[in-house]
Amino acid sequence: MSGIILPGADGMLFQRDRDWHPKADTPGYKSTTFRAPKHSLLALGPTKSEMTGPTFGHEKLGPLDNDLIRNFSQDGTDAIGQRMIVYGQVLDENARPVPHTLVEYWQANAGGRYRHKKEGYLAALDPNFGGFGRSITDENGFYHFRTVKPGAYPWPNTGNDWRPAHIHFSVFGHAFAQRLITQMYFEGDPMIWQCPIVATINDKAAIDQLTAKLDRLNTTPMDALAYRFDIVLRGRRSTMFENKLEGN
Amino acid sequence: MLHPVPTLKETPSQTAGPYVHIGMTPNFCDITGVIAEDLGKTMIHGEVAGERIDIVIRMFDGAGTPVFDGVVEIWQADASGNFVGPTAPNSNAVPTFTGWGRQPANEQGEVRFETVKPGRVVGPDGKLQAPHVSLWIVARGINIGLQTRLYFDDEAEANGGDFVLNKIMDKRRRETLIAKRDGSTYRLDIHLQGEKETVFFDI
Numbered sequence: 001m002s003g004i005i006l007p008g009a010d011g012m013l014f015q016r017d018r019d020w021h022p023k024a025d026t027p028g029y030k031s032t033t034f035r036a037p038k039h040s041l042l043a044l045g046p047t048k049s050e051m052t053g054p055t056f057g058h059e060k061l062g063p064l065d066n067d068l069i070r071n072f073s074q075d076g077t078d079a080i081g082q083r084m085i086v087y088g089q090v091l092d093e094n095a096r097p098v099p100h101t102l103v104e105y106w107q108a109n110a111g112g113r114y115r116h117k118k119e120g121y122l123a124a125l126d127p128n129f130g131g132f133g134r135s136i137t138d139e140n141g142f143y144h145f146r147t148v149k150p151g152a153y154p155w156p157n158t159g160n161d162w163r164p165a166h167i168h169f170s171v172f173g174h175a176f177a178q179r180l181i182t183q184m185y186f187e188g189d190p191m192i193w194q195c196p197i198v199a200t201i202n203d204k205a206a207i208d209q210l211t212a213k214l215d216r217l218n219t220t221p222m223d224a225l226a227y228r229f230d231i232v233l234r235g236r237r238s239t240m241f242e243n244k245l246e247g248n
Numbered sequence: 249m250l251h252p253v254p255t256l257k258e259t260p261s262q263t264a265g266p267y268v269h270i271g272m273t274p275n276f277c278d279i280t281g282v283i284a285e286d287l288g289k290t291m292i293h294g295e296v297a298g299e300r301i302d303i304v305i306r307m308f309d310g311a312g313t314p315v316f317d318g319v320v321e322i323w324q325a326d327a328s329g330n331f332v333g334p335t336a337p338n339s340n341a342v343p344t345f346t347g348w349g350r351q352p353a354n355e356q357g358e359v360r361f362e363t364v365k366p367g368r369v370v371g372p373d374g375k376l377q378a379p380h381v382s383l384w385i386v387a388r389g390i391n392i393g394l395q396t397r398l399y400f401d402d403e404a405e406a407n408g409g410d411f412v413l414n415k416i417m418d419k420r421r422r423e424t425l426i427a428k429r430d431g432s433t434y435r436l437d438i439h440l441q442g443e444k445e446t447v448f449f450d451i
Contacts, residue, residue, distance in 0.1 A: 210260060
């Protein structure tokens with residue numbers, strides 16, 4: 001068990017840099033208008049309630065949970081689209097791997113159509129593509145999954161907005177205060193710089209951090225391209241400082 | 249060097265979007281056959297100590313419209329004030345009480361958790377915090393998950409001494425975190441914006 005950051009550990013987290021993250025109220029992305037709190041957030045050092053979090057060691061993942069090409073297939077037929085492997089390492093801000101944590105991902109199919117009852121885009125559903133998968137990181141923090149490249153799709157924002165190709169990610173870490181949802185984009189996509197949701201982030205370096213890089217060395221010849229997407233969660237300070245605060 | 253300096257920047261947040269259910273509650277949006285049950289749907293597996301309660305949360309935006317596409321996760325201590333301990337990474341043993349739940353909102357912006365009333369947990373000041381449940385809310389139009397807490401209206405004395413509640417300078421706003429008891433159900437309305445705006449935290 002050495003190397004595992006136990007969820008009971010109480011070390012404080014580094015403060016979130018909320019200028020690096022998107023702000024709540026970003027008028028270019030219209031849905032934020034009525035969903036952004038107007039009061040400032042109450043600064044609250046994490047207590048044990050937020051420094052702990054759920055573990056998913058007990059969740060037995062199915063063998064196809066990280067294979068979007070096959071996990072929804074009705075008859076064993078592969079999903080249609082550009083085959084690819086997405087992989088990466090979950091780290092914390094101290095560059096330490098985050099092992100044994102749950103990573104969930106979801107996406108549209110190759111034509112940009114989501115399998116969701118409220119989605120009415122005219123691009124066709126793929127009967128063999130669901131668009132959902134999950135992994136638990138290994139002892140070095142690595143995850144990987146197999147999928148097809150999602151298509152861009154239009155959405156009602158200003159009249160002619162299109163999302164760049166993207167995959168949504170949900171990551172847990174080992175503290176509830178590390179909980180993160182984000183989106184992964186693809187290197188070189190010109191639509192990244194036209195997207196109001198991407199533009200909720202001010203810093204180009206932060207946007208670059210959301211852009212997966214083509215990894216030619218890890219492509220599977222005659223089968224699938226590989227993209228690398230590392231994810232950084234909030235890092236822990238040493239518990240030493242906490243103890244000093246408490247007079248030890 | 250007094251403090252370790254972070255060497256990496258945290259991955260920036262993005263909205264969960266309107267189709268968050270595909271990834272977080274796939275069975276809820278009819279992606280069936282991939283996983284048996286949506287993760288976090290059931291918090292109690294078998295016999296657990298403590299009072300069984302339901303928590304019902306309704307979410308509204310700044311125009312008073314239900315947040316019908318939101319997802320709420322909760323994390324809480326068990327009835328004795330302990331958080332579920334670490335599980336061996338390869339163990340298939342499911343804890344009888346997970347402490348963690350996840351529910352998608354319905355058309356009324358409502359989520360329901362079947363859980364137990366949490367015990368008290370020690371706070372940063374060394375005193376016991378009032379019983380509470382930590383909440384994390386994501387949805388279309390929310391760029392970074394909103395963090396808040398739910399407290400219980402039948403714990404007035406504990407609430408009065410709670411480390412976190414007492415950090416809220418405007419006492420009227422403390423009420424935005426306190427759920428009202430109705431039988432074995434506690435109800436809390438969350439307002440993302442406006443007159444009755446809920447207190448959200450930077451944790």
